[in-house]
Amino acid sequence: MKVIKLKRSIFQRLLGKPATELPGNNDFWSFTDGKITVNLDKANGLSKVDGAVRLEGKGLPNRIILVHGKKDQYQAYDNKCTHMGRRVDPVPGTETVQCCSVNCTTFNQKGEVIEGPTKKPLKTHPVTIDNNKLIITLN
Numbered sequence: 001m002k003v004i005k006l007k008r009s010i011f012q013r014l015l016g017k018p019a020t021e022l023p024g025n026n027d028f029w030s031f032t033d034g035k036i037t038v039n040l041d042k043a044n045g046l047s048k049v050d051g052a053v054r055l056e057g058k059g060l061p062n063r064i065i066l067v068h069g070k071k072d073q074y075q076a077y078d079n080k081c082t083h084m085g086r087r088v089d090p091v092p093g094t095e096t097v098q099c100c101s102v103n104c105t106t107f108n109q110k111g112e113v114i115e116g117p118t119k120k121p122l123k124t125h126p127v128t129i130d131n132n133k134l135i136i137t138l139n
């Protein structure tokens, strides 16, 4: 599989600045009993395929990135590259997520490493849909 690199400047890569911004409003999700509930009506960043939202804080044990994949499937990953811990971003059209650092470790939907300096997979979490809500069960 040929890896496509997300277009980022060298400064963004050196600083580890992810393309996926923190959401301006954090009231579209909640976290209780090991489950994250996301209200799709309010999660603006997820409305299109390859859109993503960062879920951070609210007592989460790890940062999470939630990605809108093809056929209205959603993938949830720990947002922490297994090389040195930088955040990851979806690469549009590829069904991969990629580290925002200069080394660009790239993971497939299962979290397996496709390319990069680490061999450790990225942790993924099951996502189910209940009406207009997504439930992410943290592993």
Ligand code: FES
Pocket: 081, 082, 083, 084, 085, 086, 099, 100, 101, 102, 103, 104, 105, 116, 117
């Ligand atoms: S931190 Fe991700 S490749 Fe180094």
